[in-house]
Amino acid sequence: MNEMIDPDTANVIQDERLPATSPKCRFCDAALTQTFVDLGMSPMCESLLRADQINQMEAFYPLHTYVCGDCFLVQLESYVAPEEIFTEYAYFSSYSDSWLAHAKDYVEMAINRFGLHGSSLVVELASNDGYLLQYFIERKVPVLGIEPAQNVAKVAVERGVDTLVDFFGDALAKKLVADNKAADLIAGNNVLAQVPDLNDFVAGIKTLLKPDGVVTIEVPHLMRLMDENQFDTIYHEHFSYFSFTNAARIFSRHGMTLFDVEELPTHGGSLRLFARHDEDETKPVTERAKELEAREIAAGLNSLETYESFGQQVEATKRNLLEFLIERRREGKSIAAYGAPGKGNTLLNYCAVRTDMIAYTVDRNPYKHGMFLPGTHIPIHTPERIAETQPDYVVIMPWNLKDEIMAQLAYIREWGGKFVVFIPEVRVYD
Numbered sequence: 001m002n003e004m005i006d007p008d009t010a011n012v013i014q015d016e017r018l019p020a021t022s023p024k025c026r027f028c029d030a031a032l033t034q035t036f037v038d039l040g041m042s043p044m045c046e047s048l049l050r051a052d053q054i055n056q057m058e059a060f061y062p063l064h065t066y067v068c069g070d071c072f073l074v075q076l077e078s079y080v081a082p083e084e085i086f087t088e089y090a091y092f093s094s095y096s097d098s099w100l101a102h103a104k105d106y107v108e109m110a111i112n113r114f115g116l117h118g119s120s121l122v123v124e125l126a127s128n129d130g131y132l133l134q135y136f137i138e139r140k141v142p143v144l145g146i147e148p149a150q151n152v153a154k155v156a157v158e159r160g161v162d163t164l165v166d167f168f169g170d171a172l173a174k175k176l177v178a179d180n181k182a183a184d185l186i187a188g189n190n191v192l193a194q195v196p197d198l199n200d201f202v203a204g205i206k207t208l209l210k211p212d213g214v215v216t217i218e219v220p221h222l223m224r225l226m227d228e229n230q231f232d233t234i235y236h237e238h239f240s241y242f243s244f245t246n247a248a249r250i251f252s253r254h255g256m257t258l259f260d261v262e263e264l265p266t267h268g269g270s271l272r273l274f275a276r277h278d279e280d281e282t283k284p285v286t287e288r289a290k291e292l293e294a295r296e297i298a299a300g301l302n303s304l305e306t307y308e309s310f311g312q313q314v315e316a317t318k319r320n321l322l323e324f325l326i327e328r329r330r331e332g333k334s335i336a337a338y339g340a341p342g343k344g345n346t347l348l349n350y351c352a353v354r355t356d357m358i359a360y361t362v363d364r365n366p367y368k369h370g371m372f373l374p375g376t377h378i379p380i381h382t383p384e385r386i387a388e389t390q391p392d393y394v395v396i397m398p399w400n401l402k403d404e405i406m407a408q409l410a411y412i413r414e415w416g417g418k419f420v421v422f423i424p425e426v427r428v429y430d
């Protein structure tokens with residue numbers, strides 16, 4: 001990552017990549033002319049292939065992120081209709097134990113801090129399979145889930161979580177209010193990034209919220225993405241990437257104030273934003289919200305130059321990663337991977353890593369066994385494959401779970417196997 005980059009050459013390359021007509025900022029409508037990072041063409045990261053599909057055509061879409069020069073929102077164009085991505089969604093939140101524990105803690109915090117009770121209403125946007133709302137029901141607080149994916153919503157309803165199958169926006173919020181369903185608490189975890197019409201969504205939150213209600217929104221933190229080189233968390237389903245400062249700007253335009261924030265370890269570093277109506281002065285802006293805003297401004301998040309160097313850092317990471325793989329393969333070493341998360345696919349496709357570099361990956365999810373990663377066609381086996389083939393290196397794709405996975409696979413050291421992570425940079429663990 002310490003390579004010298006000639007700024008003149010770098011700029012020429014960047015200009016070549018811009019489309020003839022600039023896309024528009026999803027929030028403020030300014031023309032997007034500044035690349036944040038261009039990760040090339042990539043298939044949708046969740047679209048694993050069956051054996052009978054690997055000789056067929058695959059759809060690839062640009063993974064080109066921009067930063068808006070006016071409002072500093074980092075964003076992707078939406079190439080694929082949300083109906084196509086989210087109406088039949090393969091991700092069931094309840095499959096993850098740590099995520100369930102996170103949800104349960106949140107519910108305790110919300111009930112205690114905001115005094116929710118039997119005549120309150122909690123509305124969750126993108127409520128998935130009811131993983132979160134079930135804990136409010138246990139505490140006798142009424143809930144309503146809104147979830148566009150029919151298959152996961154069905155699971156929620158079966159476990160007794162009242163769920164509306166729909167996309168959220170201002171029109172739906174108005175209908176709910178007319179139906180006497182204004183909310184005391186609106187929760188949205190990992191949904192704001194996935195909303196193509198950001199203004200309509202946030203306007204809907206404003207409409208749905210009772211005068212003294214609270215909104216909590218969890219989003220991956222852009223500052224952490226940049227600091228820790230987490231470019232592999234960029235994928236087509238995530239249209240927008242937020243800092244506290246630009247989220248505050250977006251809520252402010254819709255008459256809401258971010259009055260508090262928590263920094264969470266989830267997804268490599270997330271923010272839990274707390275919003276209220278501007279008029280609701282019963283909830284003063286906390287010191288930690290002011291402190292984070294000051295820290296982001298000091299880190300340069302309100303200055304375009306800060307964003308300009310990110311793409312060059314990512315390109316340098318790609319060269320280092322390929323250098324590592326090529327050198328090890330030249331020495332005759334074998335390399336396998338662990339995990340098949342979405343972030344793995346962004347990285348492998350961007351770096352054009354195929355089975356000649358990484359022979360296979362393994363995953364604990366039985367649904368993925370016998371399938372292939374999109375684009376790269378790396379096969380996914382059961383974890384036992386590692387002990388059978390004894391690779392010299394095991395690349396841990398979900399780097400956020402590195403410690404847990406290294407403990408699980410400690411046995412690879414018996415044959416001299418080593419662990420590797422690629423993010424924030426290539427690191428080998430003996």
Ligand SMILES: [Zn+2]
Nearest residue numbers: 025028068071
């Ligand atoms: Zn903008």
